[in-house]
Amino acid sequence: MSSMQGKRGLVVGIANDRSYAWYITKQLLANGAQCAFTNLPGEKMERRVRSALDDLNVKDPWLMPLDASNDEDLDALFDKVKSDFGTIDFIVHSIAFADREYLQIGKFHKTTREAWTLALDISAYTLLAMAQRAVPLMTDGGSIICMSYYGGEKVVPGYNVMGIAKAALEHTTRYLAAELGEHNIRVNAISGGPLRTLAAMAVGGISEMFEHHEKRAPLRRNVEGEEVGDTAVYLLSDASRGVTGEVIHVDCGVHVIGV
Numbered sequence: 137m138s139s140m141q142g143k144r145g146l147v148v149g150i151a152n153d154r155s156y157a158w159y160i161t162k163q164l165l166a167n168g169a170q171c172a173f174t175n176l177p178g179e180k181m182e183r184r185v186r187s188a189l190d191d192l193n194v195k196d197p198w199l200m201p202l203d204a205s206n207d208e209d210l211d212a213l214f215d216k217v218k219s220d221f222g223t224i225d226f227i228v229h230s231i232a233f234a235d236r237e238y239l240q241i242g243k244f245h246k247t248t249r250e251a252w253t254l255a256l257d258i259s260a261y262t263l264l265a266m267a268q269r270a271v272p273l274m275t276d277g278g279s280i281i282c283m284s285y286y287g288g289e290k291v292v293p294g295y296n297v298m299g300i301a302k303a304a305l306e307h308t309t310r311y312l313a314a315e316l317g318e319h320n321i322r323v324n325a326i327s328g329g330p331l332r333t334l335a336a337m338a339v340g341g342i343s344e345m346f347e348h349h350e351k352r353a354p355l356r357r358n359v360e361g362e363e364v365g366d367t368a369v370y371l372l373s374d375a376s377r378g379v380t381g382e383v384i385h386v387d388c389g390v391h392v393i394g395v
């Protein structure tokens with residue numbers, strides 16, 4: 137398969153070899169894409185991302201530090217992408233953050249203004265922040281994807297303020313799709329099932345969530361990272377050239393079950 141042959145883009149969100157972004161990268165590389173990466177600032181973070189990429193046989197990655205809540209970091213990243221590559225074809229936004237103190241069952245109503253603002257800034261606004269900087273670099277059109285979760289549509293106890301952030305992220309996807317379509321830039325989201333990542337482990341009641349998904353999902357199991365990776369390849373490749381503003385559930389079907 138080589139549906140990403142000749143396409144180059146930026147992957148934001150690898151923390152380690154369990155991250156959704158890592159699985160997306162795995163499938164992108166297998167399909168011929170050329171990827172650039174970011175790490176949270178700091179030597180330890182950089183080492184972890186390099187080691188995760190080494191597992192994918194990426195020996196000398198294009199890597200820049202990025203705290204996506206910092207506009208100067210974002211400007212520096214996109215300036216460097218422009219000077220090194222000129223143009224890009226895709227962006228993978230696979231980041232989220234919320235103070236875990238408020239990701240506990242029964243604690244949503246305790247959320248502070250600060251915790252709310254931080255969660256929505258890092259988990260939702262950053263999609264817009266990256267998209268606006270990507271427009272001048274996507275001169276031949278492009279495809280941008282982000283990662284959501286069902287807790288942005290329905291109440292999932294413990295997901296709390298992150299559910300509010302995912303609702304904002306999914307609607308940001310639609311508004312961006314509406315405006316950027318005139319540049320032939322598509323914007324879509326993947327609503328992934330639960331995966332045992334660092335971010336997931338911060339959510340209260342996560343073990344019950346895994347059990348619930350396994351029992352309730354039409355496919356009677358939880359999703360695998362590569363399955364989300366394959367959908368990412370579809371959304372970032374020309375195979376999905378008529379698709380934008382969409383949220384695709386890759387969750388073994390659990391979202392269709394009412395009770």
Ligand SMILES: NC(=O)c1ccc[n+]([C@@H]2O[C@H](COP(=O)([O-])OP(=O)(O)OC[C@H]3O[C@@H](n4cnc5c(N)ncnc54)[C@H](O)[C@@H]3O)[C@@H](O)[C@H]2O)c1
Nearest residue numbers: 149150151155156203204231232283285330331333334335
């Ligand atoms: N794991 C799941 O069950 C699951 C399910 C559906 C959606 N998602 C979503 O997938 C995406 C990736 O999460 P993951 O589960 O792979 O966990 P992860 O912990 O592996 O990845 C989260 C990433 O966000 C990055 N990040 C956090 N704050 C940042 C900042 N200020 N600037 C730049 N990067 C920052 C971290 O460095 C990390 O790489 C998130 O949007 C998450 O909400 C996860």
